[in-house]
Amino acid sequence: MTLKNFTFAQIFKMLIVPAFFATLKMLAIAGVMSTLLGFVFGVILVVTEKGGLYENLLINRILDFIVNMIRSFPFIILMISIIPFTRLIAGTSIGETAALVPLTVACTPFMARIFQNSFKEVDPALIEAAQSFGASKWQIVFKVMLKESVPSIISGLCLAIINLLGCTAMAGAIGAGGLGAVALQYGYQSFNMKIMYSIVAILIVLVALIQYFGDWIYKKLK
Amino acid sequence: MIEIKNLKKVWEDTGAPVLEDINLTIQDGEIYALVGRSGAGKSTLLRCINGLTSYQEGSLRVDGNEIKDFSEKELREFRRHVGMIFQQFSLLERETVYRNVALPMTCWKYPKDEIDTKVKSLLELVGLEDKMDAKPRNLSGGQKQRVAIARALTMDPKFILCDEATSALDPKTTNSILDLLLEINEKLGITVIVVTHQMEVVRKICQKACILENGVIKAEGSVRDIFFNQPEALMNLLGEENIPLPETGHNIQICHLLNNASDGELFGRMYADLGIVFPIVNGTIQEYEKDRMGIFTINVSDEDFPSVEKYLNRKDMRWKEISARA
Numbered sequence: 394m395t396l397k398n399f400t401f402a403q404i405f406k407m408l409i410v411p412a413f414f415a416t417l418k419m420l421a422i423a424g425v426m427s428t429l430l431g432f433v434f435g436v437i438l439v440v441t442e443k444g445g446l447y448e449n450l451l452i453n454r455i456l457d458f459i460v461n462m463i464r465s466f467p468f469i470i471l472m473i474s475i476i477p478f479t480r481l482i483a484g485t486s487i488g489e490t491a492a493l494v495p496l497t498v499a500c501t502p503f504m505a506r507i508f509q510n511s512f513k514e515v516d517p518a519l520i521e522a523a524q525s526f527g528a529s530k531w532q533i534v535f536k537v538m539l540k541e542s543v544p545s546i547i548s549g550l551c552l553a554i555i556n557l558l559g560c561t562a563m564a565g566a567i568g569a570g571g572l573g574a575v576a577l578q579y580g581y582q583s584f585n586m587k588i589m590y591s592i593v594a595i596l597i598v599l600v601a602l603i604q605y606f607g608d609w610i611y612k613k614l615k
Numbered sequence: 616m617i618e619i620k621n622l623k624k625v626w627e628d629t630g631a632p633v634l635e636d637i638n639l640t641i642q643d644g645e646i647y648a649l650v651g652r653s654g655a656g657k658s659t660l661l662r663c664i665n666g667l668t669s670y671q672e673g674s675l676r677v678d679g680n681e682i683k684d685f686s687e688k689e690l691r692e693f694r695r696h697v698g699m700i701f702q703q704f705s706l707l708e709r710e711t712v713y714r715n716v717a718l719p720m721t722c723w724k725y726p727k728d729e730i731d732t733k734v735k736s737l738l739e740l741v742g743l744e745d746k747m748d749a750k751p752r753n754l755s756g757g758q759k760q761r762v763a764i765a766r767a768l769t770m771d772p773k774f775i776l777c778d779e780a781t782s783a784l785d786p787k788t789t790n791s792i793l794d795l796l797l798e799i800n801e802k803l804g805i806t807v808i809v810v811t812h813q814m815e816v817v818r819k820i821c822q823k824a825c826i827l828e829n830g831v832i833k834a835e836g837s838v839r840d841i842f843f844n845q846p847e848a849l850m851n852l853l854g855e856e857n858i859p860l861p862e863t864g865h866n867i868q869i870c871h872l873l874n875n876a877s878d879g880e881l882f883g884r885m886y887a888d889l890g891i892v893f894p895i896v897n898g899t900i901q902e903y904e905k906d907r908m909g910i911f912t913i914n915v916s917d918e919d920f921p922s923v924e925k926y927l928n929r930k931d932m933r934w935k936e937i938s939a940r941a
Contacts (some may be wrong), residue, residue, distance in 0.1 A: 527694035536721075540710070
């Protein structure tokens with residue numbers, strides 16, 4: 394059976410549409426998980442730094458090192474090198490569910506940095522003001538730092554999600570499915586330019602939409 | 616009452632001293648000024664009072680409680696009774712005026728209706744009841760500081776600490792904020808401690824002041840005395856000794872109260888009594904609290920100096936000789 398037996402409309406319906414939803418699913422789940430984890434690590438990075446609310450340089454340096462380490466892996470290498478860990482968590486290393494593990498692992502340090510930088514931008518005088526009326530440390534994190542840095546976090550998240558989209562396409566190379574896999578297998582490797590470029594077009598629109606949506610929320614919040 | 620005895624603080628990382636041998640007492644209901652140039656340690660001393668920064672030696676007691684003995688929890692509880700306002704207002708830019716003022720009370724989990732009543736009455740006190748739903752970025756500097764003052768008053772503090780609260784404001788706005796602080800002090804009986812480098816702030820609202828230089832108290836006492844005695848620290852702070860004085864003869868600086876019209880006849884009388892003509896080479900008239908004070912420098916020739924000296928001493932005037940290169 395070759396692709397030649399099918400019209401483009403059929404291919405679109407059978408291959409591209411499900412792949413699109415597979416990509417969206419990976420993006421959404423890995424995005425949410427890495428945001429949550431990134432928030433936790435971002436907060437830890439900020440509060441443990443020198444002069445932070447819970448200054449602890451040891452924890453800070455260790456976490457900082459781990460974040461840098463993971464971020465220096467090219468995603469495709471990271472994905473392969475953590476296959477045992479992926480198996481441990483997902484039970485398999487193939488498929489979209491399994492791909493969520495490396496996607497989350499790769500995106501979390503990025504998210505952590507985004508949260509860390511956004512929190513750092515909060516005027517220290519504001520934190521001092523909160524301390525001056527007796528706010529607790531957690532109130533300072535949630536009611537002052539988080540509250541004040543939401544717009545900057547949103548624009549950072551937008552960047553990270555687009556980066557994550559790139560990673561999902563790459564994950565296709567080792568059997569994660571999704572748009573990247575279809576473009577690679579049915580487009581590039583089968584010399585079907587139509588499939589490849591229509592996926593490129595879909596990705597362009599998707600990135601534009603994410604960016605537009607992010608900018609819109611940013612403006613709304615700012 | 617705030618009692619500070621032999622307080623000493625060094626920076627923890629470098630060991631450099633910030634405050635040395637600080638002794639002062641601030642009575643309830645006073646408006647007290649900590650004055651000095653930037654880096655003199657005045658803001659640091661202010662932060663010792665509400666425990667935002669620690670000190671290594673000596674004691675700082677607020678109503679009998681030693682600040683450095685407080686646990687973290689006790690310190691938070693203590694800070695409820697000490698409001699603080701800042702040079703850059705320190706408001707949450709993304710929250711409304713109402714929620715900014717309510718923030719301390721929400722952190723302390725007051726019931727909603729109590730917060731509502733309190734916030735509204737405080738916004739009325741500072742004259743911003745119509746700006747309740749505005750965001751800080753739509754307010755002027757003076758209005759922002761009023762919001763900050765309202766926020767500092769939410770939990771009925773005994774003390775208000777002002778860290779250069781008017782330094783970012785224009786003179787007219789500064790005056791309106793000072794009037795508000797004065798009103799709060801008089802109406803609510805709140806002790807106000809002001810850190811500033813602006814002498815007009817000290818003159819306008821403070822009863823007592825201390826001048827800090829490089830972490831050491833150089834002058835302390837009632838504002839009236841400090842301006843009368845003109846200690847060196849005050850002159851350094853004013854930094855206005857740049858007017859060149861004559862190099863010959865004696866330059867005599869005289870401080871004189873000018874509350875009555877006849878007080879201004881000082882130099883005329885001197886001429887009439889001594890028959891000496893002398894130039895006035897420098898002079899200012901300053902207003903503080905309820906008094907007007909003139910500070911004049913005259914230049915007297917060497918041969919006239921002894922009689923002028925005798926005359927000034929006989930009339931019990933406050934005077935001193937200053938050198939031309941001061």
